[in-house]
Amino acid sequence: MWARRAEAAEALAGEHGAEVAGSFDELLGSVDAVAFAVPPAVQAELAPLAARAGKHLILEKPLADDLAGAEAIVDAVTGSGVAALLMLTRRFDPGVQRWLADLPDLGSFQGATGRWLAGGLLAGDYAASQWRQQDDGALIDAGPHAIDLLDAALGDIEQVHFAHRGADGLWQLVFGHEGGTTSTLTLSLRMPVQPSLVDFAVYGEHGCSPLTGRRTAALDCYAQLLDNLLVMIREKRVEHPCGVHRGLHLQRVIAAILKAR
The missing domain is CATH 3.40.50.720 (NAD(P)-binding Rossmann-like Domain)
Structure with missing residues (x-):
């Protein structure tokens, strides 16, 4: 184990009985x-x-x-x-994998929506994370998870039709996917909601397939x-x-x- 702060590495290593490397090069030489x-x-x-x-x-x-x-x-x-x-x-969640695998049953896709609303930047471990606290922190941290799910569901995102970040850190996004389908995403890590509100839905000619909550423990x-x-x-x-x-x-x-x- 190695960390930029030696005391952090030693504290975590002590909890798990791990050895601490004195440098990144030393770590690479032992793993x-x-x-x-x-x-x-x-x-x-x-x-x-x-x-x-x-x-x-x-x-x-x-x-x-x-x-x-x-x-x-x-x-x-x-x-x-x-x-x-x-x-x-979430891509390693068997429930999410089944959801993605069943989407072709909807027939031709008409669109999708996603919401990822949480309060991680208001309290807890994220509150002290400087890179997450920057103006674009929610997009950089939670964004890849949400964007990945919409992209995996509808096909590659080829265009960003609309992108707006409000003063409160709430993002509103509209994507264009291969084949012309569109999706929308609402994203924030400054939303005082408990529990977090994370859900997705894909719409097709034969109906709607929702994905709500966490189906498998992290x-x-x-x-x-x-x-x-x-x-x-x-x-x-x-x-x-x-x-x-x-x-x-x-x-x-x-x-x-x-x-x-």
């Missing part, structure tokens, strides 16, 4: 894989080093703090041939992610629906939103 839990700009700096050292990666979302950083991670991962997965937690989703990573390593597979190219696509959508707002 086969690296799981990142750092701000996007830090991941953009360190993940390419780990990939080029031949270490498999579990990456936070978004990949980086800008498009150039995300592209550098993708180049390092593809160049080294390591396995890498993005922590898109820890179980993380276990599914680790299982997927082990299969990729064992089978020497580099492509995955939640791999680095997915992360780069989401980074491009976020960049388009910031340009359009």
Whole structure:
């Protein structure tokens, strides 16, 4: 285990009986894989080093703090041939996977809506997270999860038709997907709602398919992610629906939103 603050690493390691590395290079010399839990700009700096050292990666979302950083991670991962997965937690939920698999039963898609409304920036662990507290923090942190689900449901987002962030941090977004279908997303991490309001719905010629609430505990989703990573390593597979190219696509959508707002 390694952290930029040695005292933080020692405290967490003490809880789990883990060893603490004195530097990032020392960590790379003692492990086969690296799981990142750092701000996007830090991941953009360190993940390419780990990939080029031949270490498999579990990456936070978004990949980086800008498009150039995300592209550098993708180049390092593809160049080294390591396995890498993005922590898109809900995509490793079997219930969400079934929801996505059943969507073709709706026939021709007519559109979709999404809401991701939570108060994480008002209290709790996120309240002290500087990168999340910036004006675009909700988009950068929760945005990849929500955008990914709409994109996976309707097809690649090709256009950002409308993007607005209110003074209270509430985002209103309209996307154009491949094939001409549109979706809308309302997003905030400053909404005083308990519990969080997270739901999606896809509309088609044969009706509507909703996705509400969390269907599988986060820890179980993380276990599914680790299982997927082990299969990729064992089978020497580099492509995955939640791999680095997915992360780069989401980074491009976020960049388009910031340009359009």
